[in-house]
Amino acid sequence: MDSIKHLIYTLLFTVMTVACITPPDNFPSVPEIVFEKLEFVNTSGADSLMVTIGFRDAEGDIGLNPTDINPPFNAINFIRDAGGSVITYSQRPPGAPNYNRLDWAINPTINNQVFRDTVWVEQNPDHNNIFVKFFIKRNGVFQEFRWEDPPFFTTFNGRFPRILPDNRTQAVEGSIRYNMLSFGWESIFRNDTLRIDVQIQDRQLNKSNVVSSPELTLNQITRR
Template sequence: MRNLFKLFVLFFLAVSFTSCYKEPNFDLKPNLEFQEIQKEVRIDIFTAANKDSVVIGVKFQDGDGDLGLTESEKSAAQENNDYNYLVKSFRKKNGVFTESNSLISLSGYFPRLKNDDKVGPIEGILYYTVEFPHPFTPRNDTLKFEVQVKDRSGNLSNKVETSEVVLNVSRL
């Protein structure tokens, strides 16, 4: 009898805890929040020159979880430069940031964040890397970035701005 009572209490607690979990109710439009920016100096394997590898971390939430592309979806998107990770850079000059006009786009693609096709909320941190070879980057170049993502339904997230980062730092 005692074992039956313990089993009943255990079952009751298990049901109680599982019924308390509420699935988050995120908007279908992705939402971003700036998390962090990191810079690491690396050596380019082709030129043997230094380069700054900048990693941008953004926290994301999406109500239906349709973030990211499969390889075949990415191939189709590349034909039209239809990026799902949109990046603009802003260069600091005389204390003022202005949009940087680069010939090479910093935008790109990120893979699917859910492997199944189930519709449902998803959240986490998305990391994206941009590289700046020192031979093509002005010394002590101060940049910040504006980031936006697009889901597979075409919904654009809000735009977030990173903190500033100094590239190609001269060493005395």
């Protein structure tokens, strides 16, 4: 089984929060996060890489529910030709990418109707609210490991649900545990020295600061 077939992943989310009724003076309007923990858990199925971050925010407008899919939280944007029509795979112009899961959508819904073809798209980064980058140390220097590139054409960016159940404004603080499952962690990274960077975004599209894990190996963070 090649590596791309071996990399089957799922994202799970656990959100633990404490809401503050009276916002402290130092709570930021833009989300503020701190790195807390990174763990690797071997299982009989897919292995789990779990990152935990602490957060605080003055308005509490953090998180997206499954129903939050209208702009600006739509998943994809359609690339169109000069006449405004979507571009299908069979009519793709020179220079268009070959088929992959990020650049092409099969039978997408356009204007509330299923368009039965494969259509050129671009991913909307604002569909997600947590962003994770991976880095591998090579010759003493960290280089980004881009899941979006061949052969994987995927991402570990994702969503965590709303912290507050409605749209009220209320200061919140707590922890987010973001759980990434894959069959490929050990086969891809082995004994490499890694670092991950994490950032979140609120519903006003304000991005938090970026936090980094310490440099580590999977063996060092394996839960035993």
